[in-house]
Amino acid sequence: MDPKAPCLEVQTCPMTSLPVEILLGILSLLDGKTIVRGFSVCRLWRETIESSTELKYIIELWADGLxxxxACGLSPVQKLEKLYKWRRAWQNLEWTSQTVFPIDGNPRAYELVGGVFAQQNTWPQSDFNVIRLPSVDISAQISRTENIGIQSLDFAMDPTQDLVVFLHKYPDEIGNFDCRTLSTLAPHPLASSPRLSFDLRDENFRRIFLQVADDIVGLLFRTSGESAAPSLRLVLFNWRTGTALVDLAGPQFPPSVSDFALLSPHAYILGCINDSSYHRGRARGMGEIHIYTFDRAHAAHPSHVATLQLPQLHPGRCLERIVAHSGPFCARPIQGTLFSKANDKRICVISLAYDRSEFYTVYVHHRYFEKYLTNDGAPLTIPWDEWGPQHSRMLPGRHLFWLRYVHGERVACPIDPIHPNRVEVLDFGITPSRPGFDLTSVAGPNTISSGGKRVLFKNDVTTSLPYRRISRYLDDHHVLFLIDQDRLIGVNDAVNELMVYAF
Structure with a gap:
């Protein structure tokens, strides 16, 4: 806030007669954005805010999307110092410790949420391994369950609710979500029914997309059955109440759906190639993001609120696949941490695979998707030129099949074959007013040309969503990196190890 900006005189402020202690108490109940606005109310408010470490801490949490x-018994000064130290560490990739953990090779599924890394194996039995990862203030804890009692196909979890949901078939014509505690694998006490079942209709699971967002468990899967051609099916449950909310199949989807992602407990997106015509067995189209809302309490048909179009392609070119990936949605603050990333401060990474082996990635803030959730009319169609250049960033390159390479507004980049011992992080949480923030490090707009021999896009594609690229060279080589709030995790599947770099 500019201290020279005009403000009202003290005499015109109706709260100037309050003791400073009471004014501080009132302001401390506000969020950081509102407190910043308080600078312009009057001189008394500005001086009160500037002199309060507690209010400064609230503002700085807001600036970082936290x-x-x-409180952990810390004073406001100690909390602010810890926040500044954490921020500087990420700005420079200066971790404080490195720890190696063995992992199983070729797991059936894995997850990284809320400081917990978990693996599930299916051979020779259904094992489930959990590592509560170390941080600056927390020691690691490892647990192993050799047989969870079911043949799980996949799982999703939220450690802030002590929740893990296993997907399995029993008997073959029934699909099941088993809702258990992550700590003991006992039936979850908040679930009205620990097992949620749905009829598979003579279908088999093929490709599975399983996610949890607060009280919602969502599953998109490709089906195959003896009596029907492969198609899609989406199932959403409220796992606490046991209510089946959504069950869509086949013709109820837009053409050529490629991916599904829960935005929140009341909205999701579908990545679509957007054209039902085919050429040489491949769907053609430029790609779209379809945004839907749904009722989290009662069964109802989802509402299609908006479609965001991707860049138009040159004639003869086609999009083969679109995959959307965001950091996990945590229902509560992460246990044992002083602060946690807010769910509305997340970046969505949209990976695009085009023909002729060309790959691009589009980065979009969740808040841009969420601006359409209040639309109660006909679905809006937004051409790329009306949203992409300002609200996204498109960069060349692709991400590997291991997920959880994004957390909050940070993205761990794939390993560069030319520099295999370098780690790179893209930070889209740009608030230039932060102490020590280097504005010159923020990337300017970039353009992907529509010219050249391998013409892909119909027009030049220019995007300008601000971000910082941070890199550091390592002594160790990894095949990929995962990321969460307080850690970078180097994966080396050749020796079945995780290297945890804690901030």
Whole structure:
């Protein structure tokens, strides 16, 4: 806030007669954005805010897109110092410790949420391994369950709710979600029914997309059955109440759906190639993101609120696949941490695979998707030129099949074959007013040309969503990196190890 900006005189402020202690108490109940606006109310408010470490801490949490966790007995000065130290560490990739953990090779599924890394194996039995990862203030904890009692096909979890949901078939014509506690694998006490079942209709699971967002468990899967051609099916449940909310199949989807992602407990997106015509067995189209809302309490048909179009392609070129990936949605602050990333401060990574082996990635803030959730009329169609250049960033390159390479507004980049010992992080949480922030490090707009021999896009594609690229060279080589709030995790599947770099 500019201290020279005009403000009202103290005499015109109706709260100037309050003792400073009471004014501080009132302001401390506000969020950081509102407190910043308080600078312009009057001189008394500005001086009160500037002199309060507690209010400064609230403002700085807001600037980093964080929500406060337990106070842990720390003073406002100590909390602010820890926040500044955490921020500097990420700005420079200066971790404080490195720890190696063995992992199983070729797991059936894995997850990284809320400081917990978990693996599930299916051979020779259904094992489930959990590592509560170390941080600056927390020691690691490892647990192993050799047989969870079901043949799980996939799982999703939220450690902030002590929740893990296993997907399995039993008997073959029934699909099941088993809702258990992550700590003991006992039936979850908040689930009205620990097992949620749905009829598979003579179908088999093929490709599975399983996610959890607060009280919602969502599953998109490709089906194959003896009596029907492969198609799609989407199932959404409220796992706490046991209510089946959504069950869509086949013709109820837009053409050529490629991916599904829960935005929140009341919205999801579908990545679509957007054209039902085929050439040489491949769908043609430029790609679209379809945004839907749904009722989290009662069964109802989802509402299609908007479609965001991707860049138009040159004639003869086609999009083969679109995959959307965001950091996990945590229902509560992460246990044992002073602060946690707010769910509305997340970046969505949209990976695009075009023909002739060309790959691009589009980065979009969740808040841009969420601006359409209040639309209660006909679905809006937004051409790329009306949203992409300002609200996204498109960069060349692709991400590997291991997920959880994005958390909040940070993205761990794939390993560069030319520099295999370098780690790179893209940070889209840009708030230039932060102390020590280097504005010159923020990337300017970039353009992908429509010319050249391998013409892909019909027009030049220019995008300008601000971000910082941070890199550091390592002594160790990894095949990929995962990321969460307080850690970078180097994966080396050749020796079945995780290297945890804690901030």
């Amino acid at each position: 929500v406060s966790g337990p």
